[in-house]
Amino acid sequence: MDIIEEIQRLKKEKNAVILAHYYQEPAIQEIADYVGDSLGLSQKAAETDADIIVFAGVHFMAETAKILNPTKKVLLPDVTAGCSLAESCPSEAFEEFIKAYPDHTVITYVNCSAEVKALTDIVCTSSNALKIVESIPEEIPIIFAPDRNLGKYIMQKTGRDMVLWDGSCVVHEAFSIEKLIQLHKKYPDYKIIAHPESEEHILKTATYVGSTAGMINYVKEHTDEKFIVATEAGILHKMQQEVPNTELIPAPAKDDNTCACSECAYMKVNTIQKLYNCLLNEAPQIEVPEKIRKRALIPIERMLELSN
DSSP: OOHHHHHHHHHHHHTEEEEEETTSOHHHHHHOSEEEOHHHHHHHHHHOOOSEEEEESOHHHHHHHHHHOTTSEEEOSOTTOOOHHHHTSOHHHHHHHHHTOTTOEEEEESSSOHHHHTTOSEEEOTTTHHHHHHTSOTTSOEEEESBHHHHHHHHHHHOOOEEEOOBOOTTTTOBOHHHHHHHHHHSTTEEEEEOTTSOHHHHTTOSEEOOHHHHHHHHHHTTTSEEEEESOTTHHHHHHHHSTTSOEEEOBBSSOOSSSBOOOTTGGGOOHHHHHHHHHHTOSBOOOOHHHHHHHHHHHHHHHHHHO
8 A cells, every 4th residue: 555645545535634734754744735834834724625634733733723623624643742832831720820910911822722722812823923912002911821932032022021921842942052052163154043932042043033934934035055953853854845955954952862953752743654544534533622612713813813
């Protein structure tokens, strides 16, 4: 059996669409109908006319697709594909937290559970976080959750004082500043680009800070440069396809692992075999309780309106 051909056949037969994040393994990115960051994936999920959405990403992304498409089947190849950032913000604790700041507008990064989104006024992604924060009048105080690094970066860029939830992404906190400095000494003509979920000392070394899509666009605009890329190493597959003659190196992680770079173990639990299985069996399906879904839909739709 040719698994790629079978996936293509099943996709056509079942009127399914495959949405994949940049951090998925190359084989999944290659077969996906759309590969993107959280904002792009949310927009594609909102506009698809497919009956089945196979979401090759992590749980909160598939949940977001289900919130936007209650009548469609949303499948996740491996239901254990979680997110350390989403897990750092349990909804019960977050609900108590926001009660202490009753006059604040609540902005949550899309990397959170449906229950947390349901407690939110507006959702953002790393692509549009600055725009979303700047859309709130200056006299209105803001709670920003769950990523403290992204929150600090936005505060620095906008001058806004925000109350931050103390959450983080283990992948973006895994970069070693010592190893990065050593690498840059070895390759002094390489520019560092970084995702804003990275720690402040990493961001200070970067020529450009932006979302995964933003980083790809940046290297496309600067093809005569060479880059050290500080985000999950899966992005390098798509990035290299877009700029085949540009030299790219993943930023080094603190741990000595197989790739010596920072990889998201949650993203990598999805495989091409699991993608085939979930499309064949139409499982595991992602469900969101209707009460939560309706409440979570409002801040997601506000984000999508502001992002057009």
